[in-house]
Amino acid sequence: MAAREKSLKHRLKHVNTTFEASSIDSTAVEEKLFGQAEEDEDSDDGPVVFICGKCKLPVGDSLSWDGSEDDQNQIRLKRVTDNVLIGKDNRLYEVSKSKRSLCLVLDLFCQGCQSVLGMVYASTPKNLDHKRFTFCFNVADIDSYVLGSASQMLAAEGPKEQPVTLEYRGIVEQQLTEMKMLVISMAHRLEEIEAGLQEGCDEA
Template sequence: MFEASSINSSTVEEKLFGHAGEDVDGDDGPVVFICGKCKLPVGDSLSWDGSEDGQNQIRLKRVTDNVLVGEDTRLYEASKKSLCLITDLFCQGCNSVLGMIYASTPKNLDHKRFAFCLNVADIDSYILGSANQMLAAEGPKEQPVTLEYRGIVEQQLTEMKMLVMSMAQRLEEIEAGL
């Protein structure tokens, strides 16, 4: 299993795009976003659409089938004089609210319309390639198990089996002569 970490939208954006003027760190892989409660994957950074630090949300163009779009639309006041119609997003695994979709927005919020807005407080993330636990090598003579290597081992086992059977037969002959 992987270890999940708590995230915020500015940290995610830094990981994905770096700071303006800085080189992006090539060591970080794509980010997988997971439900904060049941850890089902809900999206990834390849569908990144932006973030909203003021609302502590990230926007994705696409999400996994583990995200269910609610059936009820309701009014939401994003700010004064900014009424929107939204629909809640739910996790299929634990039915917790993950965020919302803006179905109708004023002109200044059009960039949010029909994007999946996930609440950073309700999701965690995992950076692909960040795992660092490995099995210790047995030594410098350790070889990977290939078909060729397997064939050699099987041949050696067959030869050893024949040798043991031959020795057992000779031992029986010696015991019979006594």
Template structure:
């Protein structure tokens, strides 16, 4: 009976140890936030891109709404655009090739009235993936990658002067003059104190 209890207790201790054990990646995540694998995955991800009108620079969309691209048409497709893009009202015929004729409406920049691209409202079956997406012409939009800015101001501000040899020499000269002035004032103060002391002694 004592042997059975001992074995049961030994198994319970083993189970407790197994449950309490954790792998190194869990500990690393608790201590440092992200694991090495997650950081590598983050590095592989592209930063968001803002698309802007090439003429008036108004933002028209971003890569978070990306739907694809059409290299043959020199277009990018977005699921959503900003309010700076006006959707035209009149349909017109657009011939992708001899066998593919579509109905499209123009996409117009609200700021400068430039035609940025089109929306396909009616397509043959092989072009259904384009229908009712915002197709922007690469020639009419520019892009800006968020986080790509590199210029920074120093902690002291924009007017910080670079430490050149000439500047250093000037500062050292000014410090020497200030030191001499302080020493002269200290000597003068000692003379005044000595004169006062002599006056008190005579009294």
């Protein structure tokens, strides 16, 4: 009899250890299933393409970003496209009247419409050396768009292909939600079973 009780306790201890090692947290399961969609929606936007404000030719992108000058309403890029032309005539430009920071600049032109987009600093005081060798664009003269932000699509073609309608999408989303709820319900049930086994081990 004593040997039988010892064997039963050993089996219960083995079961308890097994469930401790593979314990399932229903809250974690729910976060995995329903939290993934929220993370996808909050994902970062793609690169930004800067275009001429008039003729819409691309002039650069955010992968060449070097900084911004809020007080002058400008952005700085390290590289630009061939649609940007650098003027040949230097001119004096005063960055700040209070500090009297005179610079030599070259204007930047759009190759398509010849409009002025910004400037390149050819010579600057020491405190403005960070502006040299960069392309400074006037925010008022350019536009931008985010890659991957387009939403318009052509309807699917072919006898076997069906366009994804709002009704079909709603059905699929409903089925996915039901499957997720089923998994969460199973996780809760496993928690209850685990708790029952734990109580049995404690009583033994």
